[in-house]
Amino acid sequence: MSKKSARPRLAHSGAAAAFFAPGFARMRREALRVAHLDAARRLIGVRLCYSDRHDEIGFPLRTIIADALALESSGIVLAHNHPGGDPSPSRADINATRALADLAHPLGIRLHDHLIFARGDCRSLRALGLM
Numbered sequence: 001m002s003k004k005s006a007r008p009r010l011a012h013s014g015a016a017a018a019f020f021a022p023g024f025a026r027m028r029r030e031a032l033r034v035a036h037l038d039a040a041r042r043l044i045g046v047r048l049c050y051s052d053r054h055d056e057i058g059f060p061l062r063t064i065i066a067d068a069l070a071l072e073s074s075g076i077v078l079a080h081n082h083p084g085g086d087p088s089p090s091r092a093d094i095n096a097t098r099a100l101a102d103l104a105h106p107l108g109i110r111l112h113d114h115l116i117f118a119r120g121d122c123r124s125l126r127a128l129g130l131m
Contacts, residue, residue, distance in 0.1 A: 036073035059096035087118035
């Protein structure tokens with residue numbers, strides 16, 4: 001098997017949710033994971049950002065874009081958790097997602113989705129029509 005085919009392919013939100021879910025299962029504080037993808041939506045890198053707070057995570061837009069450029073990402077999938085138990089996106093989640101999409105688009109980087117996990121449930125901002 002070639003190295004390229006061994007990398008997970010996050011072709012749709014369900015595949016991305018299955019990839020990210022195990023990492024959020026027992027987290028007690030918010031964390032953000034950023035999957036960087038090639039043009040075929042195969043994984044080329046993941047960045048993990050932890051919060052110092054239980055209930056809030058910052059979206060390091062410059063870091064995400066810098067990583068995407070360094071990895072020559074064609075696309076990004078964001079995932080984070082809500083330890084409080086409600087997977088509904090907050091206004092801050094929506095605003096940060098839109099800001100990242102606005103920064104990435106002119107650089108030829110597509111923000112495919114932003115997934116939010118809580119208590120075994122997952123919400124997709126793309127499926128909710130929020131991006």
